């Protein structure tokens with residue numbers, strides 16, 4: 001059978017507000033059983049800010065920062081620590097990481113200084129003379145973030161939460177912010193609003209403002225690299241996985257003569273293919289030995305979760321599909337969509353092969369990285385079993401060293417130009 005490349009659009013239209021909103025869902029997945037933290041922080045902060053009569057543009061900035069504030073956290077273990085402790089040593093590590101991630105994405109770089117300071121006590125912000133606008137937004141996020149953490153630990157909404165945070169008034173939280181929070185949090189309505197479906201509906205209204213801000217392809221790629229890094233930071237075993245898959249996929253795409261647009265899109269898809277893995281607890285991702293039926297189901301849904309987030313950023317066309325089909329088999333027996341071969345475009349097959357190659361070339365909890373010759377035997381077995389595309393695997397085998405180095409390369413973290 002001749003491999004057919006998919007028909008690709010001539011432009012990729014991505015609106016910044018919608019992308020931030022959809023990707024914040026992926027970040028909120030990290031809570032696993034306690035999802036929605038970023039949404040609640042954004043909404044609580046916006047409710048306090050409108051009581052303070054902040055300008056709409058400033059509230060929009062606050063909401064964006066609220067949705068992205070914990071982008072430096074990838075692991076479910078670290079997320080648990082953040083929710084279970086009020087203040088703890090090392091809390092700034094995720095602020096520094098978030099600052100680094102956001103600073104590298106031009107349309108989000110203005111959020112970086114806010115995210116950097118979202119666990120900095122108010123006294124320190126004043127002492128260091130941090131820009132007043134940044135300081136107030138960061139401190140408001142800090143305050144409602146801790147309110148959500150305290151409530152998630154089982155402290156009753158309203159007065160009990162306020163009483164705990166009031167101990168830190170002046171030292172950690174700005175008195176004017178504490179005053180407005182005290183007022184807002186005394187109303188049941190403030191807490192009722194933090195529950196779905198109200199939470200989601202209000203956050204959508206707050207996050208999508210006015211005219212769309214369409215991103216250029218290099219901005220889209222920078223955003224995809226940022227989320228690729230977040231996904232890869234989830235476990236030491238997946239370090240650089242998404243970046244390696246993207247590097248391999250681009251080279252394969254070139255070999256098959258894909259257009260420049262299709263190459264850009266395959267790069268973005270490859271960087272984001274494991275987005276849904278943010279929802280898998282670290283313990284399960286690193287589990288050695290066989291999985292139970294329930295654990296297998298949890299693992300299998302990651303490609304579906306990838307699709308659900310990406311269709312909201314890119315629509316349900318090629319980018320979302322190529323990314324989400326990385327566990328589909330040419331036999332039609334893959335998961336979770338069970339696509340038939342005829343509905344599995346070349347680009348999806350390329351990402352599937354690149355994914356397997358990168359994973360085999362990397363250390364896993366249960367084994368060392370495999371050598372090229374062992375990888376070939378496994379790839380051949382997967383072709384024989386109807387899992388991977390024969391022609392794509394043949395291209396990898398013909399230039400194995402190059403592809404193997406692409407998969408594990410330590411350089412090349414930047415998006416292609």
Ligand SMILES: [Fe+2]
Nearest residue numbers: 069070082118
């Ligand atoms: Fe945080």
Ligand SMILES: [Fe+2]
Nearest residue numbers: 037069070145
């Ligand atoms: Fe947080």
Ligand SMILES: [Fe+2]
Nearest residue numbers: 241273274355
């Ligand atoms: Fe993967």
